[in-house]
Amino acid sequence: WSQVVSEAEKIVGYPTSFMSLRCLLSDxxxxxxxxxxxxxxxxxxLLDTARGFVYDSRNNLQxxxxxxxxxxxxxxxxxxxxxxxHDMVSGIYSSQRSLAEITELIHTAFLVHRGIVNxxxxxxxxxxxxxxxxxxxxxxxxxxxxxxxACTSLAQLxxxxxxxxxxxxxxxLVQGIYYENSKSSEExxxxxxxxxxxxxxxxxxxxxxxxxxxxxxxxELAKHSAExxxxxxxxxxxxxxxxxxxxxxxxxxxxxxxxTMAFSMNSAPAILHQEFLGREAWLKQIRE
Numbered sequence: 356w357s358q359v360v361s362e363a364e365k366i367v368g369y370p371t372s373f374m375s376l377r378c379l380l381s382d383x384x385x386x387x388x389x390x391x392x393x394x395x396x397x398x399x400x401l402l403d404t405a406r407g408f409v410y411d412s413r414n415n416l417q418x419x420x421x422x423x424x425x426x427x428x429x430x431x432x433x434x435x436x437x438x439x440x441h442d443m444v445s446g447i448y449s450s451q452r453s454l455a456e457i458t459e460l461i462h463t464a465f466l467v468h469r470g471i472v473n474x475x476x477x478x479x480x481x482x483x484x485x486x487x488x489x490x491x492x493x494x495x496x497x498x499x500x501x502x503x504x505a506c507t508s509l510a511q512l513x514x515x516x517x518x519x520x521x522x523x524x525x526x527x528l529v530q531g532i533y534y535e536n537s538k539s540s541e542e543x544x545x546x547x548x549x550x551x552x553x554x555x556x557x558x559x560x561x562x563x564x565x566x567x568x569x570x571x572x573x574x575e576l577a578k579h580s581a582e583x584x585x586x587x588x589x590x591x592x593x594x595x596x597x598x599x600x601x602x603x604x605x606x607x608x609x610x611x612x613x614x615t616m617a618f619s620m621n622s623a624p625a626i627l628h629q630e631f632l633g634r635e636a637w638l639k640q641i642r643e
Contacts, residue, residue, distance in 0.1 A: 360421070367424040368445030387497045397482025399490035400470035401497075419462050419566050420455035422594065426587055427451040427573045435578040450512055450576045457521065458569040460505035465528055467498035517572040524568040531561025554626050555596070563595035599623070 394402045428446045442448055471494045477487055502525075509521055534557055559567075570591035574584040606618040618625065629637040 360418075363421055363425060366445075367421065367428055367447060383500060387493070387500065390493055391497075394482075394486060394490050394493070397486045397490065398480070399482060399487055400472060401467065401490050401494045404466055404470050419569065420459040422566060422591065423455040423458055423569050423573050424451065426570050426590065427455075427577065430574060430577060430579060430583060430587070433578045433580070433583075448576060450514075451573050453508055453512060454517070454521075454569060454573055454576060457505045457508050458565060460501050460508070461521070461525060461528075462565060464498045464501035464505065465532070467494055467501065469532070470494045512576070514576060516575050520568045520572045520575070524565045527560045527564035527568075531557065531559075531564070535561055549621065549626060550630060551623070551626055554621070554623055557621075558596055558599050559592065562599050563592045566595045567591035 388405070391401060391405050424447055427448070431446060432443070432448075442450075444452075471491050472481075472487060474484070474487065474491070477484065481487060509518055512518070567588045568591070570587040571584045574587045579587075600623050603618075603622040604624060606622075607624055632640065
């Protein structure tokens with residue numbers, strides 16, 4: 356996997372992500388990192404998220420920006436933009452590189468925001484209450500900081516359609532997360548009778564919208580036609596959905612010596628199995 360990512364980064368000229376030197380050396384991010392160190396010794400999720408940025412050798416956290424750059428390179432300049440090829444590095448416009456970084460910032464901001472814990476459900480082994488409350492404040496503020504940076508960079512692209520696309524993707528993410536949270540307390544219960552089409556709608560909001568609309572926006576920045584923009588949108592959407600399908604499948608296929616992994620009744624295999632069996636037979640099988 357790392358080799359594939361490395362090859363992809365060579366194709367686009369240089370790796371993209373907000374983890375660039377420019378951002379890492381900023382006073383604001385350095386201050387956030389110093390504050391997060393206070394959470395060492397606790398089980399606050401923000402600590403794991405921060406560790407992932409630094410130590411994640413599989414580069415999973417930075418894939419969205421790379422996909423945006425790869426599709427930008429694959430599409431190349433449109434005939435309307437041929438005169439602006441001097442603005443390209445490794446076949447990619449600087450505005451598309453900025454968009455890739457914006458996509459990473461938004462995704463990371465939401466990862467950080469997801470690391471807010473429910474204080475009412477804490478156990479004593481999670482860490483002192485005041486540290487966990489501090490961690491929640493840091494998750495809110497640092498996520499907002501990253502999102503604000505993304506919005507500033509988005510405005511600097513000076514393309515109203517791109518601003519509209521990425522803003523709507525942020526709205527979709529929020530809606531998707533609200534839906535997930537409303538269902539999280541029922542994860543282990545028998546859920547409503549939802550079909551695979553409903554699953555697709557929910558996954559699009561919380562997982563696919565950002566990449567799909569970022570790929571479309573990259574085509575808009577190169578002045579490609581509506582047809583090519585739609586192809587890019589579909590590519591980003593289906594790539595994200597296949598990634599979610601893969602992760603939903605893991606509890607059913609992973610061989611582990613420990614206890615079986617927990618899975619959600621809203622995961623794709625459970626929903627497809629219900630559609631195959633029928634609701635009543637499915638409920639009977641689960642009760643047994």
